[in-house]
Amino acid sequence: MKVPFLDLKAQYLTIKEEIGEALQKVLDTTAFAGGPFVAEFEKSFAPYCQADQAIGVGNGTDALWVALIGLGIGKDDEVITAVNTFIATAEAISYCGAKPVFVDVETDTFNLDPAQIEAAITPKTKAIIPVHLYGQMANMQPILDIAKKHGLFVIEDASQAHGAEYNGKRAGSLGDAGCFSFYPGKNLGAYGEAGAVVSNNAKAVDIMRMFRDHGQKQKYYHGMVGWNARMDGFQGAVLSVKLKHLPAWTEARRAHAKKYNELLANVSGVTLAKEQSWAKHVYHIYPIFVEKRDELMKYLGEKGIATGIHYPIPLHLQEAYQELGYKAGQFPIAEHLAARQVSLPMFAELTDEQIEYIVSEIKQFMA
Numbered sequence: 547m548k549v550p551f552l553d554l555k556a557q558y559l560t561i562k563e564e565i566g567e568a569l570q571k572v573l574d575t576t577a578f579a580g581g582p583f584v585a586e587f588e589k590s591f592a593p594y595c596q597a598d599q600a601i602g603v604g605n606g607t608d609a610l611w612v613a614l615i616g617l618g619i620g621k622d623d624e625v626i627t628a629v630n631t632f633i634a635t636a637e638a639i640s641y642c643g644a645k646p647v648f649v650d651v652e653t654d655t656f657n658l659d660p661a662q663i664e665a666a667i668t669p670k671t672k673a674i675i676p677v678h679l680y681g682q683m684a685n686m687q688p689i690l691d692i693a694k695k696h697g698l699f700v701i702e703d704a705s706q707a708h709g710a711e712y713n714g715k716r717a718g719s720l721g722d723a724g725c726f727s728f729y730p731g732k733n734l735g736a737y738g739e740a741g742a743v744v745s746n747n748a749k750a751v752d753i754m755r756m757f758r759d760h761g762q763k764q765k766y767y768h769g770m771v772g773w774n775a776r777m778d779g780f781q782g783a784v785l786s787v788k789l790k791h792l793p794a795w796t797e798a799r800r801a802h803a804k805k806y807n808e809l810l811a812n813v814s815g816v817t818l819a820k821e822q823s824w825a826k827h828v829y830h831i832y833p834i835f836v837e838k839r840d841e842l843m844k845y846l847g848e849k850g851i852a853t854g855i856h857y858p859i860p861l862h863l864q865e866a867y868q869e870l871g872y873k874a875g876q877f878p879i880a881e882h883l884a885a886r887q888v889s890l891p892m893f894a895e896l897t898d899e900q901i902e903y904i905v906s907e908i909k910q911f912m913a
């Protein structure tokens with residue numbers, strides 16, 4: 547049996563007609579860059595996230611960068627984030643002129659460890675970016691408390707957590723800004739590149755809207771040096787269609803995770819992720835942890851099962867960030883996880899038969 551890591555085609559086929567009609571409308575009105583289809587998506591995505599406003603941008607990396615700029619973060623500032631994340635989180639910090647400061651993650655959530663944040667705060671610290679890795683939110687209350695005590699902004703990197711919840715509150719709505727990627731493989735994926743920032747901070751939203759559109763509110767009247775970080779019309783139209791299906795797709799992912807959890811519960815040598823009592827996990831990634839990770843991936847590959855690693859090298863050990871001066875061994879939890887993590891196939895259209903096959907092959911390998 548062949549099991550892809552992700553099957554974008556299977557999902558497209560379930561919404562083919564709606565997508566065709568939505569794209570045709572964009573063609574008929576030629577609203578290609580920004581415009582009404584992006585505005586319409588923003589109007590539905592903000593309430594979905596329980597936030598006041600959404601700002602559509604070019605991709606998730608733009609979203610993080612635009613949020614940092616909107617909150618006034620720049621040169622000589624420091625921003626704390628999890629060392630175990632996709633590099634975009636740190637790139638956005640670097641590209642607004644600030645310095646990324648890494649903190650290790652918790653063993654059970656793989657997210658920013660609130661207990662280690664205060665040791666990383668200096669007089670230059672301006673913000674904390676928790677990353678809701680794999681679709682489960684970081685432990686937000688202690689993070690928000692620390693931020694409040696030290697006068698810091700909180701920007702959520704919710705690129706893997708569309709619709710995830712923390713004690714009933716949606717990802718993106720708890721901090722000063724929440725950033726989303728709609729990269730095609732994300733839980734809510736565009737048919738191209740797209741992203742969004744959500745926020746309840748009216749002043750910051752104003753700056754973000756200007757910044758993403760060349761610093762202008764009125765065409766050719768530039769109030770600030772901005773950038774072109776607009777979402778395009780086709781992506782707005784696709785995302786509006788797909789957002790209506792997202793709750794059902796999320797429930798399908800959660801059901802698949804439950805099945806994986808049940809079948810893998812007693813397999814010795816396999817460590818699973820745990821959904822926390824305060825969390826609604828949306829399973830962007832279904833991770834397991836094993837000692838012989840590379841051998842397991844090779845074995846599963848030979849059996850037609852595609853897997854991934856998220857992520858093989860924590861940011862402090864990336865060549866790109868050597869200038870920050872971190873050393874191997876400095877973030878032991880992230881390093882431990884990076885050496886053992888495997889992502890199993892996870893997408894709404896995955897079938898029970900596929901999950902049973904994957905688990906039977908994992909058991910075969912472990913035995």
Ligand SMILES: *Cc1c(COP(=O)(O)O)cnc(C)c1O
Binds near residue numbers: 631677705
């Ligand atoms: C995907 C992702 C991003 C970047 O999003 P792009 O749309 O690819 O720019 C940022 N942070 C995290 C955690 C991500 O998973």
